Amino acid sequence: MTIRPLVALLVGATWGAVAAPGGEPLKVFILAGQSNMQGHAAVETFDGMALNPDAAPLLEKLRGPDGEPIVLEDVRISSVGGNRDETLVSAGPLTAGFGAEGRGAKIGPELSFGVTMHELLGEPILLIKTAWGGKSLHTDFRPPSAGPRTLTEGELKRAEERSEDPAALQAELNDRSGAYYRKMLSHVHAALADVDELHPAHDPADGYELAGFVWFQGWNDMVAGDQYPSRGEPGGYDEYSRLLATFIRDVRKDLGAPELPFVIGVLGVGGPVADYRSDQQRYAATHTHFRDAMAAPAALLEFQGNVAVVRTEEYWDAAVADLVHRRNRLNGERNRMAKAVKAGDMTPAEADAAQEALPDALTPAEEARLEASVSNAEYHYLGSATILGRIGEAFAKANATLLKSAGDGR
Template sequence: MKHIISLRFCVTILLALIAASGLAAKTSKKLQVFILAGQSNMVGHANAHTIATLYDSEDAGDKRLTQLVFKKGSDFSKKALSEQLSDGRKIDELTGGISNDKIKKMSAGPEKTALEEKVKKHKEAYEAYRKQVVSTCVLSDQVYISSIADGNKRSGPLTVGYGGNKDKIGPEFGFGLAMAQKLDAPILIIKTSWGGKSINYNFRPPSAGPYELNEKEKNGGKAEDIKKNAGLNWRMMNEAVHAVLKDLTKYHPAYDPKVGHEMAGFVWFQGFNDQFSDAFRDNYRQNMIHFIKDVRTEYKTPNMPFVIGVLGTNMTKEGVDKNAVSVGQREAAKAPEFKGNVVSVESYKSYDLKARKVFDSGWAKNFAQWRLVGSDRPYHYLGSGKFFVRLGDAFANAMFGLIENKTAAASSGVAVANGEKIAFLGDSITAAGRRPGGYCQLVLAALKDQGIEATPVFAGIGGHKSNQMLARLEKDVLRHKPDWMTLSCGVNDVWHGARGVDLPSYKKNITAIVDKAQAAGVKVMLLTSTMIREDQANDLNQKLAPYNEFIRALAKEKKCLLADLNADMQAGLKKFPADAPKGKQLTSDGVHMNKAGNIMMARGVAKAFGLTDEQLDESAKKWK
């Protein structure tokens, strides 16, 4: 019996230790999710062992990358690469390259047999070398990946083998390892990539509108199928990403559902298949802008950091500058609405010129050398592992810069980030707010004083009530894809009497507006309604009070920002001398704001966004 108890005790302790080790694998940090997407050069066609050519470089950056991608303490060195390259040159000279022409032309005999044996030994040495390189590549315990790279669908810890097949890499390897050095958090890469796809057709984002068929497509008998399949890879990408997001515990052992995850960034590397049509080339910039906005809407992350890899198969700056697709990618990244949260990375700067030299000298006749440095054609950046590690690292550096921008904005205490778009939805008070000196313009100016350039969407219409604002929400606000929406509504619902909106209907309308906006990924600030005539005791203001109480409660329930302008207005009126003229202290007619009223409203909204009184005092000096 004692033995049984002892055994049970040991089992209990063992299970506790196992559970504890499982808990230890969890983290208090949110899982950082990065999406990598594009066509064949995001797929990646570099044989993993070609990464070792990083050793064949005196560049300090390449030396740093060898430490990034190879395991510490591995016995691999530049010497092994040099020996292979030297032996490869000799074999190529003796055999004539991949065709083995020189061997085929030799007569049977001891000399031919000896050469064939030498070639055999070289192949064996090459295979051993290749396996050695792959075995010394890092296997990350911080970065995991779920990858679709054409037919190579795999998931697990990040290492080599997530390219076009289990022996290849794309940018994901260098990107993930470099991000791991920068972020103290678990990282998950979701990669979705298919070769030969364009953004104008295959990855066409919804907001770009229907695909326009050319004459050949219209008359080819498959017009309906072509229309149907437009945007197919956009849909496949999102289906794959959402499938992973629904089951994150399956894809990263450190993910803790209680802590959650963050959509940390998106890397796009594509463009080759948009080069061959005027319509595809000419629309690239706008398609890219639509794509970025739609991605952010899809994942409800309005300012998701976004890195665009600029097509660089032209090799040089001069060549890339002449490529309309590359230019379109650069211009999209510089769109004013993306300031501070989208950046382009020049892939030509990572080009492997040494691999290109071997390729240009005749890769077939120099095959033993070529297979050490490259794997593919120039349109796949020669399938150079050196290139793809360099590029992945460049993507990571750019991404981290955007993350730092985002962090800096958050640490400033201001909710609005540079480059974000704010929709001002309201009635005539908001319509007047777009004029010089109006409260909307003053809010934008106050943000600008803090280095935050926000793009406005003015959506105020005189006389409108909650039902009308709900009816036009999509047209006037959501279709513009704002990051923020301020909602000022209630004065007309009360003031218009029998033509107004009763409280139950008002609650229903305002709740629907907030729900629809938040479902579209728009952050909401609710404004309590300003007073109807400057006398809180009158019947209209007493009727307005429960409408404003509802706004305060809804802001708390829906986690919206709140600018309590009604309270600000009541407090502001008390600051006027007792003998000051009544009725037009903050308004021009008892309802619409005068200069002082616009300043009062602007301060309330700006403070709700996070600006301090001191910051607003400085801004207000320019308003007087």
């Protein structure tokens, strides 16, 4: 993997397909979004895939014969946003390590996406990944055709309470609106201008083709009460649907690819809402309405056959999530007992006996599965390669279906 400064190019340039006079053009796929597209699954959680029958077949493709993460020379990647320094670009053959920066190598959906797409197409490909954590569509990735975001009633009220100048705040918001949309396009343009260096095996005479765009984002919009004040009600996220449809149109226009296949990865942390525990029910309506809003643009007539939806809730690891819940509940009880001992309300012997009697304790096998499967919080899909790996695979299959449909229609 190489790391180098991000090259900024004019956003106004247009890119679609560079014609190939002889061989097949290199297919290029763009992966964009926020922290779950970055990816927080530690490589160590590959071991957890072996314990999940739905993920085990994929694990065989993500690891080489030596047990180490596969390195695909035929699949190259240029990625920005995963490092703490947002200006750095990581590039090289596809392998583990193109996830978010942290302790050890991590993956997002890119590894299984690239492995699966390469398997489906049987040809070299290039991935361009642009993902920054904690970014919204309503402001950060706001598409240019939507215009700058305006201050909400809540923001205006807080400005008045703090004696802040609303005009100055709006001017600052104008600059922030779409800033990461522009950074995203800048990185895509830079990578496309550098295709021959990024993919040395590619023959420049063959050109390239933008073959897909995957959008995996949503958390910072789902929790934005100021932006979506009716988010717990049907239609409360209609503005997100409108912005995402505008985003798709603007991306296609700005990349000169009017039929660019587009995959929406619908946020699905927590799994299917129908399976939520009693302590999760307070989120059920909000999660349902947001997921429906994310999927809604695909139903528009103009996007029929060229926009696909992947409901990532389908790849949630419910068994492991239940183990996390049980462990957290047990730890809460142990902490309560420790405080009781400290306060003199319980003797150490009584606390030890009570802990031994706690119901639903994890077995050694369950503890081992947790250790092998989880490396981050629930909102990051538990930092699980089992979950993110299967999501990336689903993204690739959805994208490939759109490509086939486009080819059949020609």
